[in-house]
Amino acid sequence: MSTLPELRMTGARPFPPRVSAFTRPFWDALETGTMRSTRCEDCSLLGFPPRNLCRACWSRRLAWTDLAAGGVLYSFTRVHVAPAAFRADAPYAIGLLDLDDGVRLMCRMVGAVEPADIGARAQLLVLRYDDGALFGARMTHSSPTT
């Protein structure tokens, strides 16, 4: 899996993740530029976020695997009235992405995103804050600095 493009963000993460023993492999991989999740070793279901119990067959045999680096924008919304932690960033867009490996996930969209972008290519990004990484995405036609 190739390393995701990285975007330098200002300051600390506004709502840092609570990292547990189970989610640490996800956050460690994100620090090195890879999005990971869990695939069920019994029914092969791949989903996001990572789980320790398969939501399809209830198996506990799940293994970490790299996710696709991009996909298409399924939908998005623009947040104008944000929770306190994100108020300084408003307005901002939250997108639903269908990754090339079939995973649908929700994440912050960086850069311009418009209704005409629905169905267009987007790529995952590592958002590099002073205190660690978060993930996001941008439209592939979008400039990395906007």
Ligand SMILES: [Zn+2]
């Ligand atoms: Zn399963």
